Structures are given as C-alpha cells and as structure tokens.
Amino acid sequence: MAKHPVLKTFYNSDKWINFRLGLINERGNKCSRCKQTIAKSKDIIGHHKIELTPENVHDNMISLNPELVDLVCFDCHNKEHNRFGYSGQKKVYLVYGPPLSGKSTLVKENMQRGDIVVDMDRLYAAVTLLPEYDKPDNLLSIVRGIHNQMIDNIKTRYGKWNNAWIIGGYADKYKRDRIANDLGAEIIFCDVSKDECLRRLKVDADRQYRQQEWEGYIEKWFESYTV
Ligand SMILES: [Zn+2]
Ligand SMILES: [Zn+2]
Known part of the structure; x- marks a missing residue:
C-alpha cells in the first residue's frame, strides 16, 4: 500500500475506515469497473481518483470525497495503477x-x-x-x-x-x-x-x-x- 507513513496513518484511521464502509453500504459490494460481486468486503478497495500524497491527504475534499473515491476489486485496482503485469497499458x-x-x-x-x-x-x-x-x-x-x-x-x-x-x-x-x-x-x-x-x-x-x-x-x- 502507501509508502508514506502519513498515508499509512490515513488508511488506518477511523475516519477512512468508516468512510469506506459507508460507501460500501451505499453502493453495494460490486466493483465499479468490471461489475463483479466482491465476496468479502475486506477485498473491496477504495481507490482515490486523485492519488493521495502527504500534501493533499489532509484535504477532506480530496481524501474523503465520495465523488473522488471508487470501489473496485483487486484486479481492476492493479490495472488502474498499471501494476505488475499491466504495464503494457x-x-x-x-x-x-x-x-x-x-x-x-x-x-x-x-x-x-x-x-x-x-x-x-x-x-x-x-x-x-x-x-x-x-x-x-x-x-x-x-x-x-x-x-x-x-x-x-x-x-x-x-x-x-x-x-x-x-x-x-x-x-x-x-x-x-x-x-x-x-x-x-x-x-x-x-x-x-x-x-x-x-x-x-x-x-x-x-x-x-x-x-x-x-x-x-x-x-x-x-x-x-x-x-
Ligand atoms: Zn473489477
Ligand atoms: Zn488506487
């Protein structure tokens, strides 16, 4: 996950955990990209459309803004970040x-x-x-x-x-x-x-x-x- 300590702290904070659970309650346990159902809610990733940095993480309009957070599955999240085998994108x-x-x-x-x-x-x-x-x-x-x-x-x-x-x-x-x-x-x-x-x-x-x-x-x- 995040490499900056301040971002780790954010992702472990109650406000983020509750915010993410709130989104799951509201939107259901489907990946917003591939539309597949994600069986375990712990596998649902809250992806920030604007990548969080130590500078913007404290700005709630970015880090805790429902418009800027998508719920996605593990595979779609990796694709989004061009990780692992997806670098051909x-x-x-x-x-x-x-x-x-x-x-x-x-x-x-x-x-x-x-x-x-x-x-x-x-x-x-x-x-x-x-x-x-x-x-x-x-x-x-x-x-x-x-x-x-x-x-x-x-x-x-x-x-x-x-x-x-x-x-x-x-x-x-x-x-x-x-x-x-x-x-x-x-x-x-x-x-x-x-x-x-x-x-x-x-x-x-x-x-x-x-x-x-x-x-x-x-x-x-x-x-x-x-x-
Ligand atoms: Zn997906
Ligand atoms: Zn992400």
Whole structure:
C-alpha cells in the first residue's frame, strides 16, 4: 500500500475506515469497473481518483470525497495503477500547436501523477535554472540530447511511467506524423488562431520584454504549419 507513513496513518484511521464502509453500504459490494460481486468486503478497495500524497491527504475534499473515491476489486485496482503485469497499458500523447496555445495547460489538466512530460522548454529550465522563456542558444544541443534520450525511452516504453505527454510545436505534418508513428502516440492539437496567440502574448507578463521575439515564433509556426 502507501509508502508514506502519513498515508499509512490515513488508511488506518477511523475516519477512512468508516468512510469506506459507508460507501460500501451505499453502493453495494460490486466493483465499479468490471461489475463483479466482491465476496468479502475486506477485498473491496477504495481507490482515490486523485492519488493521495502527504500534501493533499489532509484535504477532506480530496481524501474523503465520495465523488473522488471508487470501489473496485483487486484486479481492476492493479490495472488502474498499471501494476505488475499491466504495464503494457502505457499511452503516449503528442500535444502540438503554436506558441501560447495552451499545450502545457492541456497536459496539466489531463495528466496524472506518475505520468511523464517531455517539453523542451521545461528541460531547458531544468538544466539552466533560467525562466522558461529564456533559452540560451549555446545549450540547444545538450538539451536536445536529453530530449532525444527521453523520446527513445518512450519509444521502447522503458521505465516505470504510466502515460507520456510530448509537448512541442510540430507544425510540419510530415515530421509530426513520423514521430507520432514512431512512438505509437495519439496526436492532440491545440487549435488556437494566430490572433488569439498574439492576444495572449500581449497580456503575458513573463514575456513583456520579449514581445517581438515571441511574435516571431508565433509567425514562424503559422508559416510552417501544414495540415
Ligand atoms: Zn473489477
Ligand atoms: Zn488506487
């Protein structure tokens, strides 16, 4: 079960035990996924849709919220967490679109804890400690090396991640389709007009001193975009 002591304490607490029993009384002893009857109530697992962490476990709206807890059987629970023999379930998404189209936001809203995200901007920030809009040219090859290493790992499904999200411009259809094919990735397009990207740039506090530079990136993306 949980590896953090604070989570073990939670799962052993009266409030969780009673909450779980309350759900079983209300919903019955069926697995909400496969609909099978679970003979012994001790085998019914209360699965948190938002994975509990030491930070969120004290928030009752997360840890003790009936909307966020499913009752499932052992097998379905393992599938849910991609445990043991179920690791073949890894999904890969290629999220593309122009600068400021909201790619990271889309990923943040859809990803789960335990997923990996590959994003050149983030990798740059990780090895330079600079803000994400400031990417020194001289480091491009080293950051690209890290990026490619991660792409290779995703391609071979190496490592214990759940799902992978690859974020990038990928304006060129040929290159986009090739990488998606290579990785077995599902393509997600952040479909935002040039005017909207430029409007967002104007009100973006982080990029206020780099307006022209980013206008250039936006223009370039739309020029090279192929459907
Ligand atoms: Zn089940
Ligand atoms: Zn669970």
